[in-house]
Amino acid sequence: MSISDRASAGVYKDEGIPALKExxxxxIAAPQWRDETRLIADEQAxxxxxxxxxxxxxxxxxxxxxxxxxxxxxDVTPEATLAVADKVMPGFGEQMRAVSLKYxxxxxxxxxxxxxxxxxxxxxxxxxxxxxxxTLDGVFAAVPYxxxxxxxxxxxxxxxxxxxxxxxxxxxxx
Amino acid sequence: MSISDRASAGVYKDEGIPALKExxxxxIAAPQWRDETRLIADEQAxxxxxxxxxxxxxxxxxxxxxxxxxxxxxDVTPEATLAVADKVMPGFGEQMRAVSLKYxxxxxxxxxxxxxxxxxxxxxxxxxxxxxxxTLDGVFAAVPYxxxxxxxxxxxxxxxxxxxxxxxxxxxxx
Amino acid sequence: MSISDRASAGVYKDEGIPALKExxxxxIAAPQWRDETRLIADEQAxxxxxxxxxxxxxxxxxxxxxxxxxxxxxDVTPEATLAVADKVMPGFGEQMRAVSLKYxxxxxxxxxxxxxxxxxxxxxxxxxxxxxxxTLDGVFAAVPYxxxxxxxxxxxxxxxxxxxxxxxxxxxxx
Numbered sequence: 001m002s003i004s005d006r007a008s009a010g011v012y013k014d015e016g017i018p019a020l021k022e023x024x025x026x027x028i029a030a031p032q033w034r035d036e037t038r039l040i041a042d043e044q045a046x047x048x049x050x051x052x053x054x055x056x057x058x059x060x061x062x063x064x065x066x067x068x069x070x071x072x073x074x075d076v077t078p079e080a081t082l083a084v085a086d087k088v089m090p091g092f093g094e095q096m097r098a099v100s101l102k103y104x105x106x107x108x109x110x111x112x113x114x115x116x117x118x119x120x121x122x123x124x125x126x127x128x129x130x131x132x133x134x135t136l137d138g139v140f141a142a143v144p145y146x147x148x149x150x151x152x153x154x155x156x157x158x159x160x161x162x163x164x165x166x167x168x169x170x171x172x173x174x
Numbered sequence: 175m176s177i178s179d180r181a182s183a184g185v186y187k188d189e190g191i192p193a194l195k196e197x198x199x200x201x202i203a204a205p206q207w208r209d210e211t212r213l214i215a216d217e218q219a220x221x222x223x224x225x226x227x228x229x230x231x232x233x234x235x236x237x238x239x240x241x242x243x244x245x246x247x248x249d250v251t252p253e254a255t256l257a258v259a260d261k262v263m264p265g266f267g268e269q270m271r272a273v274s275l276k277y278x279x280x281x282x283x284x285x286x287x288x289x290x291x292x293x294x295x296x297x298x299x300x301x302x303x304x305x306x307x308x309t310l311d312g313v314f315a316a317v318p319y320x321x322x323x324x325x326x327x328x329x330x331x332x333x334x335x336x337x338x339x340x341x342x343x344x345x346x347x348x
Numbered sequence: 349m350s351i352s353d354r355a356s357a358g359v360y361k362d363e364g365i366p367a368l369k370e371x372x373x374x375x376i377a378a379p380q381w382r383d384e385t386r387l388i389a390d391e392q393a394x395x396x397x398x399x400x401x402x403x404x405x406x407x408x409x410x411x412x413x414x415x416x417x418x419x420x421x422x423d424v425t426p427e428a429t430l431a432v433a434d435k436v437m438p439g440f441g442e443q444m445r446a447v448s449l450k451y452x453x454x455x456x457x458x459x460x461x462x463x464x465x466x467x468x469x470x471x472x473x474x475x476x477x478x479x480x481x482x483t484l485d486g487v488f489a490a491v492p493y494x495x496x497x498x499x500x501x502x503x504x505x506x507x508x509x510x511x512x513x514x515x516x517x518x519x520x521x522x
Contacts, residue, residue, distance in 0.1 A: 071437060071464050072497045079435075087253075089245060091271045091282030097439045098272075098446075105489040105513045108439030109497070116245050141279040149246045149283070165279045261427075263419060265445045265456030272446075290419050315453040323420045323457070339453045 001038040001050060003068040003077050004127065008041045016066030019129035023136050024064075029156040036060060042068050047080035055084075055120040061152030062143065063120055067127035069112045077124050078111045085115030085122075089146075092123055092139055099138030100131060119151045141165045175212040175224060177242040177251050178301065182215045190240030193303035197310050198238075203330040210234060216242050221254035229258075229294040235326030236317065237294055241301035243286045251298050252285045259289030259296075263320075266297055266313055273312030274305060293325045315339045349386040349398060351416040351425050352475065356389045364414030367477035371484050372412075377504040384408060390416050395428035403432075403468040409500030410491065411468055415475035417460045425472050426459045433463035433470075437494075440471055440487055447486030448479060467499045489513045 007014035017037050024035070036058050038050050047068070054060045068077030082088065092114030100107030112124040112135075121143065125132050144155035144164035157164040181188035191211050198209070210232050212224050221242070228234045242251030256262065266288030274281030286298040286309075295317065299306050318329035318338035331338040355362035365385050372383070384406050386398050395416070402408045416425030430436065440462030448455030460472040460483075469491065473480050492503035492512035505512040 070497055071435060071469070071494050073499075075435075087245060087249075087285065089283065089285060090267060091284060093438060094268055094271060094442055095275070095282045097442060101443070104515070106493050106515065108443045108487060108490050109437065109494050110439060111435065111437060121245070139282060142282050145280050146245050146283050149244055151247075167278070167280065261419060261423075261459065263457065263459060264441060265458060268442055268445060269449070269456045295419070313456060316456050319454050320419050320457050323418055325421075341452070341454065 001040070001054065001063060002066045003040055003042055003047055005042045005074060007067075008039050014039050015129050016125075016127055016132060019132045020064055020066060020125070023133055023161075027136070027140060027158055027161040029158045033153075033155075042074040042076060044076040044080045044083070047077060048084050051080065051084050051117070051122060055117045055122070059119075061120055061147050061150075062155075063122040064125055065122070066125045066132055069110050069124050069126065071109055071111070075111070078113045081113050081115055081122055081124055084117050086118065087116040089114040089116065089121070091142075095139050096125075096135040099135055100126065103131075103134060116150055121146050121150065121152075137162065145170060175214070175228065175237060176240045176301075177214055177216055177221055179216045179248060181241075182213050188213050189303050190299075190301055190306065193306045194238055194240060194299070197307055197335075201310070201314060201332055201335040203332045207327075207329075216248040216250060218250040218254045218257070221251060222258050225254065225258050225291070225296060229291045229296070233293075235294055235321050235324075236329075237296040238299055239296070240299045240306055243284050243298050243300065245283055245285070249285070252287045255287050255289055255296055255298055258291050260292065261290040263288040263290065263295075265316075269313050270299075270309040273309055274300065277305075277308060290324055295320050295324065295326075311336065319344060349388070349402065349411060350414045351388055351390055351395055353390045353422060355415075356387050362387050363477050364473075364475055364480060367480045368412055368414060368473070371481055371509075375484070375488060375506055375509040377506045381501075381503075390422040390424060392424040392428045392431070395425060396432050399429065399432050399465070399470060403465045403470070407467075409468055409495050409498075410503075411470040412473055413470070414473045414480055417458050417472050417474065419457055419459070423459070426461045429461050429463055429470055429472055432465050434466065435464040437462040437464065437469070439490075443487050444473075444483040447483055448474065451479075451482060464498055469494050469498060469500075485510065493518060 002014045002016040054063050068075045093112045096112050097107050114123040140162045145166045176188045176190040228237050242249045267286045270286050271281050288297040314336045319340045350362045350364040402411050416423045441460045444460050462471040488510045493514045
């Protein structure tokens with residue numbers, strides 16, 4: 001799900017969703033997953049209703065957003081994400097900023113959050129394809145176990161791209 | 175104080191409190207401290223009332239919780255802790271996750287917080303004995319000075335385990 | 349803007365504002381910037397109204413506070429800052445604590461936050477001159493681009509002290 005006033009208005013081409021899809025395709029081993037994509041404007045009410053639709057109606061277990069996490073007035077993705085949250089997951093935002101900080105000092109300006117809504121994990125990602133890949137490389141190892149814990153499907157990863165980590169106590173459901 | 179549905183129901187033996195007690199016994203040098211222990215279920219209202227009892231009635235200067243900080247629906251320790259907080263101490267959660275991340279990538283799933291209530295510091299710790307020790311090793315050096323600042327007793331540490339840090343401007347009260 | 353009960357009452361000399369001014373003078377290259385200084389007590393309502401005056405009336409694009417971010421009862425600078433915020437910038441607090449942690453383990457006790465209010469970036473800094481310089485060294489590279497994004501003036505830095513980072517896509521306005 002990409003959030004951008006200009007891309008959603010056709011002013012320029014969205015690059016977030018292709019970058020997201022390409023990374024997920026390379027990282028997730030199981031063939032049976034499928035995605036729903038949305039390209040919307042930076043309007044808080046619209047972001048909130050789209051997140052709710054993807055979780056509550058479409059039943060997505062993982063929702064990745066791209067864009068709208070900076071300090072500018074129109075950047076409201078984190079506010080919309082927090083507004084629909086059951087639980088806040090502060091470790092994702094901290095770690096994504098720490099990872100991006102290895103590349104650019106302005107990583108601290110990103111306000112990315114991650115939350116749980118019902119049985120879904122929602123993670124805000126940066127808007128730039130390069131930064132999307134860097135942060136997914138940095139945090140995705142923890143995503144499959146998180147999805148296990150909230151009652152989602154068992155995600156298998158392609159270990160050459162990212163290796164899902166699960167504690168020894170976590171056994172695969174039959 | 176250990177928070178676990180199954181341990182409190184006797185389904186399995188709580189390992190959090192023994193790990194906590196052992197670590198504190200080795201780390202705190204002064205012989206006159208004493209502890210109050212509680213083993214309760216993952217119920218937010220119960221966690222809140224137990225925290226309030228330990229701080230307001232028992233006068234504990236330091237309350238350590240273990241368990242209930244993950245993303246699952248029943249994990250509500252952080253919410254209960256924030257609900258009884260006078261002040262939030264974000265640095266503890268950040269640093270505990272950073273420390274745990276050296277051991278397991280799923281450390282970012284921990285939602286641990288620390289807060290001040292009245293004259294007490296409340297810190298959420300992980301549930302596993304190994305992770306409890308690792309995070310206490312990582313943050314406890316700052317605990318005695320924090321307890322000083324909120325009007326609690328002067329805590330002396332066993333430097334072989336952890337060395338309390340106080341700025342030079344902080345002098346021991348007579 | 350320095351927040352201290354004792355310094356504002358004249359019990360001791362404020363050292364925060366001189367440290368701040370000296371650092372900014374060395375780091376900002378453009379000669380045309382000017383500062384407004386305030387020295388006030390640790391009263392939440394007073395801190396809030398002073399922040400609002402600096403942003404709303406004086407039009408400051410960057411407000412740096414020093415002091416009042418610890419765990420003690422009178423330390424309320426973060427609460428006052430959050431109370432006047434339009435947006436919260438979690439990366440600043442995280443990174444300032446991470447930087448200070450290289451010097452002292454008690455850095456995790458600092459509750460510093462940064463926020464956006466209207467067209468202004470407000471950052472809480474520590475109270476000690478040495479810690480002020482260390483944290484500014486650690487985060488200021490991201491400040492000029494942040495001020496760009498919220499509609500403030502173009503800040504040029506003295507690269508020998510700190511080098512402002514802007515992505516290649518960000519061009520200087522004519």
